[in-house]
Amino acid sequence: xxxxxxxxxxxxxxxxxxxxxxxxxxxxxxxxxxxxxxxxxxxxxxxxxxxxxxxxxxxxxxxxxxxxxxxxxxxxxxxxxxxxxxxxxxxxxxxxxxxxxxxxxxxxxxxxxxxxxxxxxxxxxxxxxxxxxxxxxxxxxxxxxxxxxxxxxxxxxxxxxxxxxxxxxxxxxxxxxxxxxxxxxxxxxxxxxxxxxxxxxxxxxxxxxxxxxxxxxxxxxxxxxxxxxxxxxxxxxxxxxxxxxxxxxxxxxxxxxxxxxxxxxxxxxxxxxxxxxxxxxxxxxxxxxxxxxxxxxxxxxxxxxxxxxxxxxxxxxxxxxxxxxxxxxxxxxxxxxxxxxxxxxxxxxxxxxxxxxxxxxxxxxxxxxxxxxxxxxxxxxxxxxxxxxxxxxxxxxxxxxxxxxxxxxxxxxxxxxxxxxxxxxxxxxxxxxxxxxxxxxxxxxxxxxxxxxxxxxxxxxxxxxxxxxxxxxxxxxxxxxxxxxxxxxxxxxxx
Numbered sequence: 001x002x003x004x005x006x007x008x009x010x011x012x013x014x015x016x017x018x019x020x021x022x023x024x025x026x027x028x029x030x031x032x033x034x035x036x037x038x039x040x041x042x043x044x045x046x047x048x049x050x051x052x053x054x055x056x057x058x059x060x061x062x063x064x065x066x067x068x069x070x071x072x073x074x075x076x077x078x079x080x081x082x083x084x085x086x087x088x089x090x091x092x093x094x095x096x097x098x099x100x101x102x103x104x105x106x107x108x109x110x111x112x113x114x115x116x117x118x119x120x121x122x123x124x125x126x127x128x129x130x131x132x133x134x135x136x137x138x139x140x141x142x143x144x145x146x147x148x149x150x151x152x153x154x155x156x157x158x159x160x161x162x163x164x165x166x167x168x169x170x171x172x173x174x175x176x177x178x179x180x181x182x183x184x185x186x187x188x189x190x191x192x193x194x195x196x197x198x199x200x201x202x203x204x205x206x207x208x209x210x211x212x213x214x215x216x217x218x219x220x221x222x223x224x225x226x227x228x229x230x231x232x233x234x235x236x237x238x239x240x241x242x243x244x245x246x247x248x249x250x251x252x253x254x255x256x257x258x259x260x261x262x263x264x265x266x267x268x269x270x271x272x273x274x275x276x277x278x279x280x281x282x283x284x285x286x287x288x289x290x291x292x293x294x295x296x297x298x299x300x301x302x303x304x305x306x307x308x309x310x311x312x313x314x315x316x317x318x319x320x321x322x323x324x325x326x327x328x329x330x331x332x333x334x335x336x337x338x339x340x341x342x343x344x345x346x347x348x349x350x351x352x353x354x355x356x357x358x359x360x361x362x363x364x365x366x367x368x369x370x371x372x373x374x375x376x377x378x379x380x381x382x383x384x385x386x387x388x389x390x391x392x393x394x395x396x397x398x399x400x401x402x403x404x405x406x407x408x409x410x411x412x413x414x415x416x417x418x419x420x421x422x423x424x425x426x427x428x429x430x431x432x433x434x435x436x437x438x439x440x441x442x443x444x445x446x447x448x449x450x451x452x453x454x455x456x457x458x459x460x461x462x463x464x465x466x467x468x469x470x471x472x473x474x475x476x477x478x479x480x481x482x483x484x485x486x487x488x489x490x491x492x493x494x495x
Contacts, residue, residue: 104168165257206219213357348407370474
């Protein structure tokens with residue numbers, strides 16, 4: 001089909017031996033003859049090295065990078081991670097490192113939340129000014145990805161990541177020493193800009209190492225690690241405040257950032273070979289991003305994931321107020337419910353990665369997740385608006401649990417489907433995905449309190465609107481039914 005693109009390759013030559021072979025076909029069934037096609041010209045031109053240049057890479061057991069690069073030869077009979085115990089240990093280590101990189105931004109945001117009242121008193125600043133420290137960090141994480149992503153496509157993954165981590169450590173240490181609120185806001189902005197390197201490059205590394213259903217599985221595995229961070233971060237912050245002041249939170253984050261930087265420097269090897277890097281400066285990066293946004297299907301997955309993430313942001317922003325102020329729950333009850341909902345998200349993410357991926361097409365799993373999010377949002381709106389009469393906390397909590405759990409289907413599959421289309425510019429694509437999610441979420445979050453402190457209707461309404469927008473983008477732009485013409489056989493990316 002014309003709309004299939006590089007990520008929706010369809011094959012007619014028997015079972016697919018490895019996930020890396022799925023996107024390497026073109027058109028309606030003919031194997032790729034190393035011919036550039038739309039949207040991947042710069043990458044495909046580098047994808048046909050002489051066999052003697054590929055063989056040493058594919059068979060070098062020294063590093064994880066080499067073992068994965070062997071799959072770029074498209075002839076490897078099995079994924080490198082299955083080669084033996086040593087390869088599995090390396091895979092586990094990489095998983096933990098990438099999970100730590102994706103968990104660091106939530107830790108930076110949520111560990112600081114219990115300290116906000118103390119910061120207000122310590123710096124003598126109004127609450128609105130102190131709230132800007134959160135906004136600045138969030139904005140930095142969104143905008144920083146637009147810078148780091150193209151840098152990683154040009155220079156490789158390690159160099160921009162290490163630079164970003166070093167700047168993160170310095171900015172976090174500066175936050176701990178900030179003498180006034182204005183400087184704290186500035187340092188938090190820098191902290192967010194630098195912390196964005198971990199988010200965007202972790203996704204790009206996954207795209208370098210995996211493809212097809214294996215990439216979706218790996219994203220689900222990352223959710224197991226990064227999904228725990230929002231749960232434990234406020235608890236850790238609260239315990240830190242028992243023994244020190246708010247500056248101690250930033251001291252702990254500085255140590256965490258320093259340790260993660262050392263781990264990245266020692267164990268995370270380069271995953272983007274020089275032959276697949278992009279030359280050019282800012283103009284080239286902008287042209288690459290413009291080309292990605294011109295891909296209707298990529299943009300559809302990007303917006304679907306962004307709007308789904310906005311529904312999640314609406315929950316995070318409003319749930320403390322809804323659960324504690326409207327329904328009168330204690331802080332301990334709120335923490336319990338928040339933890340249960342996060343466990344639901346992680347559990348469904350693992351079901352997606354371990355059971356569904358490879359048996360059910362990614363588009364079907366994604367469609368199911370978006371449908372459940374929409375139905376849960378509609379149910380929450382009906383309950384909070386009084387259609388069913390007065391309702392207690394239990395039905396509302398159940399609706400929020402279902403909505404949060406369904407994110408475990410939506411989030412990893414939108415990332416996987418979008419990145420499958422962009423092997424030639426994974427860093428830039430990852431930057432666009434992350435920036436879209438953070439910006440849409442930042443716009444949606446303030447709207448949950450627009451009607452005051454005595455109703456949960458705005459939260460449910462924002463969630464429903466975001467869910468419907470995600471469904472509309474998925475159906476209107478991705479059009480998955482146009483990419484289901486592959487013959488029967490092992491699941492492919494587009495089916």
